[in-house]
Amino acid sequence: MKTQVAVLVTEPRPAARRRVPLLTTVGASLGLLVLLTIVIGPWLIGQDPYAIDIGNRFAGPGGAHWLGTDELGRDVASRIAYGARATALIAVGAVAIATAIAIPLGVLTGFLGGWVDLVVTRVVDLFFAIPSLLVAIGVIGLFGASVTTTVLALGLSYWPFYTRLIRSAVVGLRSRPNVDAARVLGASRLRVIRTEILTGLVPLVLVQTTVLLGFAILDEAALGFLGLGVQPPQASWGSRLAESREFILVHPELALVAGVPIVLAVFAMNLLSDSLRDRLDAKRTG
Amino acid sequence: GCGGSEPGAPSAAITEITEITMLEPEPSQGLDPNIAAADASRIPMAMMYETLTERDAGGELVGALAEKWESSPDNTIYTFTLKSGVGFSDGTPVTAADVKFSFERMKTGEVMKGLLSTLTSVEAVDEKTVRFTLSAPSWIFPETASRPGSAAILSKKAVEAKPDYFTQPTATSGPWQLTSYVPKGSAIFDVNPHYPTPPKISKIRYTFSEDPSGHAAAIESGSGDIANIGYTDAERLKSAGGSVQVLQSDALAPLFWGWDRTKAPFSDKKVRQAVAFAVDREGRQTACWSGTGGVTYGNILRPWDPNYTEISTYRTSGRADSISKAKALLDTAGWVEGAGGTRTAKGVAGVADGTPFKLSVPYESNWPAAGCHVQVLQQNLKDVGIQVTPEKYDPAAYWGDVAKGKFAMYHGGAGASGAADLYQNWFRTGGSLTELTTHLADESLDAKIDKALGAGSPADATAIFKELEQWQADELPMLVVGYQWPQVAASRRVTNFTAPLDDDSYSLVRASVG
Amino acid sequence: MLRYALGRVLLAVPLLFGLSVLSFVYVRLIPGDPVTAMLGVNSNPTVVAQLREQFGLDRPLPGQYGDWLAGVLRGDFGVSFRSQMPISTIIVDRIPATLQLAGAGLVVSLLIAIPAGVAAGMRPGSRLDSLITSATLFGLAVPAFFLGTLLMLLFALTLHLVPSQGYVPFADDPAQSLRLTLLPALTLGLAISPYLARLTRSAVVEVAQEPFVPFARAKGLAPRKISVGYVLRNALPSLVAALGLTVASLMAGSIVVEALFNWPGTGRLVTGAVTERDYAMVEALLLIYGGLFIVVNLVCELAQSLLDPRVRLT
Amino acid sequence: MNDVKTAETVLRVRDLAVEFSLRGSVARAVDGVGFEVRAGEIVGMVGESGSGKSVTMLALLGLVPRPGRVVAGSVRLRDIELGALSLRELARLRGRQMALIPSDAGAALNPVTRIGSQVGEGLAAHLPELPRAERPARILDILKRVGLPRPEQQVRRYPHELSGGMQQRVAVAMGVQLGPDLLIADEPTTALDVTIQAQILQLLLDVREQSGTSILFITHDMTTVAEICDRVLVMYAGQIVESGPVVDVCTAPAHPYTRALLDAIPPLGGDPPERLTTIPGAPPDPRAWPAGCRFAERCRLREQLGNPDKCTSLAPELASDGAGRRSRCHFTGSAAEAVVR
């Protein structure tokens, strides 16, 4: 008998979508590679990312310079390794800020409801209406470009979206019977939030953290390209890519070397968040 | 050459529209010659405002709107005669009254008021004759009147009729007139049919581009015809020998570091000298200009200047030697080796002991080479224990903030005129580019410059300039670190075009499309 | 339905009002004196005076806001202090360019995303789905300007098919205008298509799980009828709503793409205004971008409710 | 009711097996199911959740979802072997000769299409020769036949504007409108209130009465089966463990599982018992069916017989008693019966 694709009539959801585990593995190993680059990369490469060696500009890979040198004769590999640190710092900082705003606010509004919810949600909608890159640019416009403002700018540009997400998740969690069960047992609001709501948010936060880390890496690069990100000579992935674009016609390999880590790191984050999402979904439905 | 026809009728019949696209930074300081001094504004201003005189391709001073000029023997009275048949873009003739109006306006403006400080009166003798009276002798006045974009001759009637005339100037005297201006977009220049030597290019799409890294690509792919390009791109295009012509001026412009000499640390000559030694001049031009340009160790004058003799105050036997000289100077100046390699103050006047030697050095963000320069500076000064942080700066606010003394040290600029212009503009108090040297305010220096400008002839002035240069190299070592090439790429469609010196438009006027 | 629409519109009003307050407050947030911050210290006194006048900084805040809002409602955002031109003129001049780019970008992305998202969503877990999903995950990882640079290298400089940058108004020279739009639109479209494809996919997966899909099969309807009339049709409302949210990515993407291709749209005004500290301009752009987002989403929500009979009642 | 014993066979299923390949393992959800449905007959299929009722139904329709695959067996509808049909032919057959009545009509109707056009879809797909103009009349006609109140108004409504019972009536209308040979009703009343359940069951009986359609009625509710079915198939762990006329099976179940199932129903009326009879444990894992009888682990009879080895070592066959009853138990028969009593 021939079969066709369909979903069971009686089964509300099909079994968790099967993801080629290969991709998860790829994501995890790429993520690990990025982590290694951040942690031991600089030590491993052992070059000063700021040491200018004019006589040795645009040197190809080989010798002490694994990935060659840039337009000022600086070691590209170490600039990328140190840049990974700056970029990671920015990404982690931005996500931390967004999370630190979004979770309390989202839980507060989603859990309490009522006029608090109404008012705060309007405010969140307001910030949500402005494209996040524009928010980031606006913040940088106020305080000038630097690593700190980049962290702040990105963090502030993510919170509205993130708060909305948390809020709607909390609204969903709040109406689940397990919350009622806890209330019937006499649990205080704080306890309900702690045992039923926050635990329920863990998968969402895990997934969003990886997603936002990816976003932040991309946005750091975009700001660098617009000249509003990390300022030279400070190495970051975004600034490295922006710098190398200047020589792209002459030395396209430099732009590639600068762009590939970004693409790979974000790709890794995306793969991880996707498989995380699948895994956590599957776990929830049993 | 000069057109013979009467104003009111186009001097040459424009039969075919020849159009090119230029990629240039937006004139973010606006188009008022009294306010805008940056190159970004002066280039389009030179295209639409003509001056009395101009420099030709060979650097000779020739008449532009002026047919001829005479000076009194003591160089205090200059009489200019205007070309006939010359008109503003609206067809009204350029008259002596317009010249008088323009110069009187200039004298009140930021840009020219220093240069015109000795100008006491302008008289319109008749329709075509203007007489300038100076309070002190100056042989350089005709040169001052050639300053592209700045010594602009404006239409009295048009400027007075419209309070916001400079937002989009109408009725202009230059080879082209501005017909549309879209901020952050582009401007369109159409030929001014009443210009004495009508340009062959009848329309210029002047596209604002703040990111020069795309220029070579743009010219190559046919998105543009003329644009400044980077050094690496120039090298590549030259060796590729393909569809793009790379035009380089043989004139070189010195590049400076500026510093605030009124305050510590640069109030101490020894610190200035130490920094002058610490800067790795050879390395720098290789790094940022792809090995082009020249190196100088104290000269401000260019090698082709009649006054030029090489000064090598800061030349040493090698990098190690430079560093040890610099370190010794810093030690004696009271900036001693501190923890973490950064020098700290010990007994420096006006500085608390233990203050680290840290500087934030700004540069104009739309000048890619500048970023490179500052990074090299950072690297070089680190070798002697001075910590520099490069600071990308809004180009529109940059020079204003320099002049206000916001920075202890800053990335300077380059100019391309002769020695007289240089001293008058850059070193004399009140000169048009005194932002660079505001902190000088040295009366004896001013007097010396005035003396040179008032000398009977350029030749007389040279001796004084040489003296000045020698003194400057030793006493206030402004870091003259090298020469920078103006570099332009043009598509093969554009012929007869040469890289312009300064910001003048004469080479564009001579260019054609074909 | 009318009540629903009216309610939605009424909800947008306080949002727009709040947005105006936000944009207004933004300039007043500038540390120190905004005029000094804008002009630097060495400023032309006439310009300073004019700016102070324009911002009305010496007056009490509510008064400033009232005047400013009154101006905004008349379409007067003040004068850009850099170019001395009315901000509304500047912005209006550039809107055609931005619309052209955004529209073309949207078309490109829809052409890529909808088929890909539907193909993947109709067979979740299949090989095609894994392929498309990983492609979108990869696509999401490529910075738009990097992608654009690579496209420029390939199409403009290696293959010489199109110019690398530039803009001609469509009315001036339609053919050339479209030629010039090609690369930026492709970049923008490719940059946002992964988002759209994912949105489409998840909307389709969601719908394909609904019991009415196998029931439609059991009724013997043609596969085409099922994928279009059932799956896509039911995914459409949420897709339209999602499309409204994509506007944000579209706007953010156009900021970068316009900078890359020297495209004279409003996106370049944003970066320019910030680097030049043209705060009145930033203020206006915040308001316009935010307002556009709110209005587009309002329209999308209304469209969604038209498409989904179930929404109308709520 | 016509005499179903002599009526011709509408559906004949033999040795049907469906497998789901899951990560690293294979679940044989339906394992060698065979049965027949005769014209005008209502055949009930009961069994615990997960016993394979729905998968069997999907296999009949050729709609087994993706990780699943029909691995063996044949399905004949009248004289058509469904396994030999192309996808297109199969689709043409569905809805016309063999129709489905879903368990939750509220979810099975397209929420964005009006009732009228949704009912019309089947006509358009299967009767393209029917002039467009005649469709509305046909639609109204069928809706009237299923007792939908005020059909002229309902056709312009969307599914969510109808009550659950009305939605189910619409679904029945869609199933019967082309006069199919076989109606497959997968728990058509589970989602409904008892009073509405009664209405829908009555409706199904009326349909059978009027058009003689055979119905395969899937449910887990033995009491409903007892009321409306002629014959019953009892499913357990992917297999049919007992089948026969409803009266016989319900009054004298042959298989211990059927007995347990009947005993677990709380009685209505009289003084309720202290406790209900239950089936201990849980059904086996479809990824690893036990070797012998699949019910052995939970079987009371086996316990009472002293846990004979045969039950766990040898898989029982579905044995027929020659009088239309079949049972899959080694100890079916009076001997065992005696022990149990």
Added chain:
Amino acid sequence: MSGESLLSVRGLVKDFRERGFGPGRTAVRAVDDVSFDVYPGETLGLVGESGSGKTTIGRLIVRLEEPTAGRIELRGQDLRGLSGRRSLEFRRDVQMIFQNTQNAFNPRRTVRSVLSDPYQIHRLASGAELEERIGGLLRRVGLTTPMLDRYPQQFSGGQRQRLGIARALAVQPALVVADEPVSGLDVSVQAQVLNLFAELRRELGLAMLFISHDLRAVYFLCERIAVLYLGRLVEIGPRRTLLEDPVHPYTRALIGSIPAFRPGGGFTRTVIKGEISDSEPVKAGCHFAPRCARWRELGQPARCREERPLLRPAAGGGLAACHFAESSPRPLDGVAELAGGIG
């Protein structure tokens, strides 16, 4: 029932406002002037069609919702406005068991953690004692201690319902509200859970409000049964009376709709016309009138549409809310209408 009532519900009303904003939102009266008592150790069954307000009454009693009007008293004490400490004490007295076993547990918490909740909240036990009491609790509901470290979704539906019972019993409540605890379970599993309830009630002397639409389960477990229709209590009485001699026409229809399970007897159900949601909301009079066979039989008396019938004692010891209760013939030999056929 005699003696002091444990739970006493009087004139309970609950209105829900439609979700949304702005004026014009209509209110749904989910519970409409409902009164009943539950006596110590008694199990009261609450039956009714979907949307009749069963769950809402349960939630009102465990104070998950605030009543719009009316009183709920536990051992004579009004539950309104209980302050923190008293409120906590109340939580030890009244517990709830939920229908949806899938969602009644936080999927991210182990059974151990979930079952510790009641002991921690009420500071009943900690450390080794806590372990022991949780273990005892699990065994009590027929589960084993090795299951403590598993997650709820790793259990079958029946096992999860046992967990839900365990959670509710931890605080040793006097009254348990069970909202459809066996629906969605297979018959065999359902029987297991019903047995467990019966056992617990016997052994612990629990009083219970057992909500279900399954009359068989209710009949098995509950001494008394209350029937709800559209938010109103239409009949309440001892189970046998209610089943064998229902007074209210709706109760009759309900009972008539249940498959009688007489194999071979053919389909003999009583089918009433229409559905709850078909009828327009009734402002005054009897909610059931539009579907009521008796009303039609009696020639559609105006009283049914004008005057709300109140609960009155009926023959057999129950109460019924029907103006014409006395005129009821005995059921099953009935005139109840067969309807809903084809054509």
